[in-house]
Amino acid sequence: MTRTSLSLTRRTLLASLAVMALPARRSVALETGTPVQGGTLIYLEQQPHTQLYPPAGGFYPNSGVLNQITDKLTWQNPDTLEIEPWIAERWEVSDDLRQYTFHIRPGVTFSDGTPLDASAVAQNFDSFGLGNPDRNFRPSEVVNNYDRSEVLDPLTVRFHFKQPSPGFLQGTSVIGSGLVAPATLARSFDELGDATLVVGSGPFVAASQTTGTELILRVREDYAWGPKELPHQGRALLDEVRILIVLEDSVRIGALLSGQADVVRQIQAYDEPQISAAGFNLYAPPTRGINNSVVFRPDNPLVADVRVRRALLHGTDTAEIVATLFSGNYPRATSILSSQAQGYVDLSAKLAHDPELAASLLDEAGWALGPDGLRQKDGTALVLTAYESLPQPQNRAALQLIAQQWARLGVTLNVLPGDAGSATVDNLDPAKTPVSPAMVGRADPDVIKSQYYPANRNVLLQKGGVSQEVDSFVDDHLNGLLEGIASEIDPAKRLALVAEAQEYVVDQAYAIPIFEEPQVFASAPHVHDVAFEAVGRPSFYRTWKSA
Amino acid sequence: MTTIVLHRLGQAVLVLWAAFTLSFLLVQMMPGDAVLIRFLDPNMGMTPEDIARIRAFYGSDQPVVQQYVFTAWSFLRGDFGYSVQSGVPVWDEIALNLPPTLTLAGLAVLVAGALAVVLAWAATLSPFGWLRHALGALPAVMISLPVFWIGIMLVQVVSFRLGWVSVIAPGPWERLVLPVLTLALPIAAPLARVLLSSIERIERQAFVTVARAKGLSRQATLWRHVLGNAALPVLAVGGLLLGELVAGAVVTETVFGMNGLGRLAERSVRTQDIAVLQAIVVISALGFVLVNLAVDLVSIVLDPRIRRTREALA
Numbered sequence: 001m002t003r004t005s006l007s008l009t010r011r012t013l014l015a016s017l018a019v020m021a022l023p024a025r026r027s028v029a030l031e032t033g034t035p036v037q038g039g040t041l042i043y044l045e046q047q048p049h050t051q052l053y054p055p056a057g058g059f060y061p062n063s064g065v066l067n068q069i070t071d072k073l074t075w076q077n078p079d080t081l082e083i084e085p086w087i088a089e090r091w092e093v094s095d096d097l098r099q100y101t102f103h104i105r106p107g108v109t110f111s112d113g114t115p116l117d118a119s120a121v122a123q124n125f126d127s128f129g130l131g132n133p134d135r136n137f138r139p140s141e142v143v144n145n146y147d148r149s150e151v152l153d154p155l156t157v158r159f160h161f162k163q164p165s166p167g168f169l170q171g172t173s174v175i176g177s178g179l180v181a182p183a184t185l186a187r188s189f190d191e192l193g194d195a196t197l198v199v200g201s202g203p204f205v206a207a208s209q210t211t212g213t214e215l216i217l218r219v220r221e222d223y224a225w226g227p228k229e230l231p232h233q234g235r236a237l238l239d240e241v242r243i244l245i246v247l248e249d250s251v252r253i254g255a256l257l258s259g260q261a262d263v264v265r266q267i268q269a270y271d272e273p274q275i276s277a278a279g280f281n282l283y284a285p286p287t288r289g290i291n292n293s294v295v296f297r298p299d300n301p302l303v304a305d306v307r308v309r310r311a312l313l314h315g316t317d318t319a320e321i322v323a324t325l326f327s328g329n330y331p332r333a334t335s336i337l338s339s340q341a342q343g344y345v346d347l348s349a350k351l352a353h354d355p356e357l358a359a360s361l362l363d364e365a366g367w368a369l370g371p372d373g374l375r376q377k378d379g380t381a382l383v384l385t386a387y388e389s390l391p392q393p394q395n396r397a398a399l400q401l402i403a404q405q406w407a408r409l410g411v412t413l414n415v416l417p418g419d420a421g422s423a424t425v426d427n428l429d430p431a432k433t434p435v436s437p438a439m440v441g442r443a444d445p446d447v448i449k450s451q452y453y454p455a456n457r458n459v460l461l462q463k464g465g466v467s468q469e470v471d472s473f474v475d476d477h478l479n480g481l482l483e484g485i486a487s488e489i490d491p492a493k494r495l496a497l498v499a500e501a502q503e504y505v506v507d508q509a510y511a512i513p514i515f516e517e518p519q520v521f522a523s524a525p526h527v528h529d530v531a532f533e534a535v536g537r538p539s540f541y542r543t544w545k546s547a
Numbered sequence: 548m549t550t551i552v553l554h555r556l557g558q559a560v561l562v563l564w565a566a567f568t569l570s571f572l573l574v575q576m577m578p579g580d581a582v583l584i585r586f587l588d589p590n591m592g593m594t595p596e597d598i599a600r601i602r603a604f605y606g607s608d609q610p611v612v613q614q615y616v617f618t619a620w621s622f623l624r625g626d627f628g629y630s631v632q633s634g635v636p637v638w639d640e641i642a643l644n645l646p647p648t649l650t651l652a653g654l655a656v657l658v659a660g661a662l663a664v665v666l667a668w669a670a671t672l673s674p675f676g677w678l679r680h681a682l683g684a685l686p687a688v689m690i691s692l693p694v695f696w697i698g699i700m701l702v703q704v705v706s707f708r709l710g711w712v713s714v715i716a717p718g719p720w721e722r723l724v725l726p727v728l729t730l731a732l733p734i735a736a737p738l739a740r741v742l743l744s745s746i747e748r749i750e751r752q753a754f755v756t757v758a759r760a761k762g763l764s765r766q767a768t769l770w771r772h773v774l775g776n777a778a779l780p781v782l783a784v785g786g787l788l789l790g791e792l793v794a795g796a797v798v799t800e801t802v803f804g805m806n807g808l809g810r811l812a813e814r815s816v817r818t819q820d821i822a823v824l825q826a827i828v829v830i831s832a833l834g835f836v837l838v839n840l841a842v843d844l845v846s847i848v849l850d851p852r853i854r855r856t857r858e859a860l861a
Contacts, residue, residue: 042715133597193633211633211643213806244715246804251702251714258707260715419817466598 035232035528035544040240043540044252044264048212048245051189052198054178055128055140058440060391060519063175063537064265068217068241069111070178070200073102073121075227076170076534078285081342081443083169086227087116087179087201097164097489102172104155108225110181111205118157122149124179125159136189141450141457142171142442144486164487166494167446174442175537178202201225203236203541217241226541232529237544253522256280262527262545263538267520268393269327275522284329284518285536287441288341290451291333291513292392294402295438297430297461298510299473302384307365309509313351315358315409318514321401325394329520333513335502336448340516343445343498350506351513358409367410375410382411386435387427388418395437398514428467439517443534445498449482452505460510478504555843559836566832567825571618574821575611582607582631605631618822622829628822632814637826640811645830648807651799652792654723655730656785662731663738663781670739671746672766683743689736694795698729698802714803726803730795734788741784745777779850786842789835 049061057066075086088102108116129146131139139146145163152158161168171177181199184192192198195206195215203226204217223235244261246252253271255261257278267275267282275282294316296303303309322332331339334348367375367382375382384406388396396415403413413435416423426432438459440451450456454474458465463474481501488494505511519536529542582602602608606617621628627637670682702725706714712724749755750773758768796809808827815823 044715190633190635210806212810213804242716244804246715247801248699248804250699251802251804254703254707255715258710260706260713 035237035542036546037237037544038239039545040242041238041263041527041540041543041545042261043241043243043538044246044255044261045243046245046247046249046252046266049193049195049215051192052195053137053189053192054124054180055138055142055176056189057175057178058141060265060537065195065206065215065217065243066175066178066198066200067202067533067537067539068204068541069195069198069202069206070180071108071116071202071225072174072177072179073172074169075229076173076443077229078532078534081534083173084227084229086173087121087225088172091169093169095489097166097168097487098161099158100161100165100168101152101156101158104157105225106155108201109222110199110201111220112181112183112199114181114183116179116181116201117154118151119154120182121157121179122151123182123185124177125149127185128177129159132185135185135187140171140176142174142176142444142446143168144171144446144449164489166488166491167444167486170444171446173534174444175533175535204241207240213245215243217243230542232542236541238540241540256522256524259524261524263521263523263530263540263543265519265521265538267522269325269330269520272327272329272520279525281523281525281527281530282329283521283523283530283532285521285532286338286340287439287517287519287535288338288443289441289447289535290336290439291338292398292439292515292517293333293336293437293511293513294386294399295436295459295511296509297434297436297473298475299430299461299463299470300434302380302382303434304473305365306508307361308367308382311358311361311365311409312406312411313358313506313509313512314354314361315406315411316402316512316514317353317405318351318512319353320405321398322515324401325397326515329518330393330515333515336505336511336513337498337502338516341443341445341447343495343502345499345502347502347506350503355408362409362411369410373410374412383414384412384434385414385416386433386437387416387423389437390418392437392439393517393520399437428461429469430461430467430471430473431469438511441517441535445485445494448498448501449486452478452501452510453482454479475508475510478508478510551847552844555840559840562836563829563832566828567619567622568615570825570828571615571821574819574824605629618825622825627826630815630820630823632818632820632823637822640823641808641826641830644806644808644811647805648796648800648809651723651726651730651805651807652796654727655734655792655795658727658731659735659738660785662735663742666735666739667742667746668769670743671769686736686740686743689732690740692733694729694733694798695802697732698725698799701725701729702802722805726799726805729802730792730799733795734791737784737788738781742777742781745780746773749773749776775849779846782842782846782849786839789838793831793834 045061045064047061049065050056050059052062052066054066054070057063071087073086073088075084077084087105087108089105090103092101102121104116104118104121110116125143126149127137128140129143131137144167145161145165147160147162150158150160178200184197184199187197193211195209198206203220203223205220207216207218209215217240219236219239221235226233246255249268249271252264253267253274256264257280272282296309298304318332322330334346334351335344337344362375366377368377370376386399388399396417399415403415406413427436436459438451440447440457442450451459454462454464461467461470461473463470463472481497481504484497485494485501488497521530521538523530526546528544528546531539531542533539582598582605599608606614630637630640633640666682666685670679673679673682702714705711705725712721714725755768755772758772793809796807797813800807800810801813811823812827815827
């Protein structure tokens with residue numbers, strides 16, 4: 001029916017953009033110092049939002065909306081990563097980290113007029129902590145060991161935990177803990193695809209949406225409860241934010257450069273020079289979580305031997321990947337954790353590119369170089385497979401470069417397209433995908449548990465997760481460390497566990513960290529004060545236009 | 548005449564059934580399903596029991612034959628079921644996405660028809676030989692251009708460089724200019740080519756010579772005698788171009804970020820949203836059948852020869 005397959009079309013579009021490089025009209029920048037109130041900001045997103053139940057806010061298009069329409073109990077200062085007051089004026093934490101008491105700022109209301117009080121907060125966290133199967137709400141990955149809430153008075157709420165929950169305070173500041181009105185919690189997960197049904201207390205309100213193409217956010221005139229530490233207080237400066245979905249990279253960038261848009265998300269590294277050359281602003285806030293990595297599924301016998309995994313780790317030249325495909329906004333990884341994450345340990349010595357060591361490790365593991373230049377053992381060739389991850393920047397190109405590097409060792413890596421119909425199912429089967437790309441952002445050590453723990457994202461595919469295809473692989477030592485991180489009371493001990501987990505994952509070569517993934521945005525010169533929360537979600541609360 | 552119509556209606560039902568069945572079988576053969584794709588996201592942290600429950604809700608745990616019979620029966624009653632991806636009734640999705648695609652496609656067909664006539668006209672009547680040749684070669688060039696390339700070039704040049712129309716937050720009519728052109732150009736090309744060759748062929752026929760001999764100008768002969776006759780093959784080709792139109796809409800709607808059936812089709816293929824996909828296939832097949840039925844009937848009205856042959860055969 002179609003002349004070309006759709007994925008091919010997208011790829012060719014990108015190529016044709018690179019070839020064309022038409023000079024676009026430039027809009028005039030008026031640099032002034034005093035913020036101006038009013039105006040509409042046109043924000044181009046790459047993908048439409050899905051369901052806006054706050055714990056599903058990790059998906060960037062969702063967080064771009066939720067960060068404008070919801071407030072959080074606490075505010076994580078993106079510069080210091082300290083937890084500061086927001087909707088909670090102050091809080092007390094019990095010594096065993098099993099009770100958290102929050103005192104709510106008086107006078108805060110949701111946009112439907114209902115009060116944001118202790119009872120509303122309690123309802124939110126009951127839902128985030130326990131989930132609600134009747135409404136298809138899943139428990140939030142940032143709320144661990146939750147037991148129950150207790151409303152002490154109209155403005156005081158206490159949360160009880162079954163075990164210590166050291167990550168909870170930071171967990172109240174993340175995008176997935178946006179507070180919504182009880183009316184929103186009474187809806188089902190599927191209904192929350194309609195942003196206008198998501199009632200928050202944020203500086204903007206979702207006014208209308210055309211599903212899949214457009215969402216209009218309007219300022220809340222009576223907003224008076226932004227984080228106290230911010231220089232700007234009161235209502236947001238913009239009157240309106242129009243979020244428009246433009247799938248094609250070339251159209252988003254062209255629209256920005258020709259003055260038809262103000263802010264765009266998702267700029268690929270090869271497009272960055274075009275933006276800077278035109279005098280536009282580039283932002284590359286870090287995601288501070290687990291670095292963009294390639295992980296192994298040791299349940300697959302081909303990669304069950306730690307020597308094979310270590311050989312592939314040392315056979316990967318991350319410097320070449322970063323230099324070839326990315327820009328200075330993508331620092332080379334020196335651990336599985338981002339260098340801007342809490343508890344980060346520099347492990348670059350253990351991650352060195354060393355093809356000779358790699359070759360000898362493979363020899364040692366019994367994978368001998370055959371006459372065709374490919375490694376073999378008992379008649380089996382060392383052939384691995386990975387699916388490209390669509391949301392990760394230039395992931396297919398990165399995997400293909402890794403495949404070339406591994407080919408020099410005599411190891412074959414087949415890279416399959418991420419939009420293949422079989423991708424989702426095969427990615428849960430270690431026999432079919434011994435290798436997989438993986439990353440996740442969150443500015444708290446709990447992020448390590450989110451990534452590797454079987455009941456969470458389970459990127460290594462251990463037994464006990466959602467996949468039914470795993471035979472036997474479980475690493476109790478790793479899981480013990482992860483459980484410790486999620487429940488250790490003593491902050492110093494907790495960071496020690498974080499360090500141990502990083503070393504352990506690298507020593508076992510479960511993951512090959514490649515680069516620290518930023519979120520790259522661009523804005524027109526007349527747009528000022530676009531802010532980002534701790535893991536790179538945009539906030540337009542203080543943003544203003546000088547044109 | 549009635550026999551012909553009945554015969555064609557029978558064929559139409561057969562085509563619809565085949566389209567429904569084939570699309571059902573093809574989607575079943577793909578690994579995985581919509582429930583897996585949507586709910587096995589580790590972010591959702593679902594247990595296998597949760598997924599089994601959802602699967603039971605959508606009926607996708609039943610044997611294939613049972614699903615087929617159930618789906619076919621629902622379709623007959625006009626019930627297209629629920630979209631797994633968005634959780635709303637498929638009808639709602641169709642109601643939202645069909646009108647913009649119909650507007651886009653309808654306008655594109657009109658523009659394409661007008662373009663084809665203008666092109667054929669200019670190529671036939673142009674006073675210069677080189678211009679006639681150049682115009683005559685244009686359709687072949689236009690056919691070779693991929694839709695997405697035309698779209699992206701139009702956006703880059705007309706909107707970003709010249710600033711004539713806005714593609715970001717445009718007005719209701721401004722919004723349609725570039726997409727309609729994008730879709731119309733590749734459809735106009737085959738129409739113009741068929742029209743051109745058809746004009747050439749008919750101009751050589753005896754009745755045209757007679758008309759000219761009676762003193763009619765070439766232009767008048769073209770209008771009064773040639774065009775009507777030359778339109779028949781164009782109409783037949785036009786009916787077949789609907790497929791091109793559907794395929795073009797997928798790409799056009801994606802490039803311009805518009806809502807429409809094409810983009811919905813792309814999304815439902817990607818997420819294996821069978822219910823939506825089947826509704827789109829059946830609606831497209833219905834459109835195809837209706838358009839070709841209309842083309843046949845109009846041909847019969849336009850050309851008495853077809854009527855006589857068909858009646859003789861029937």
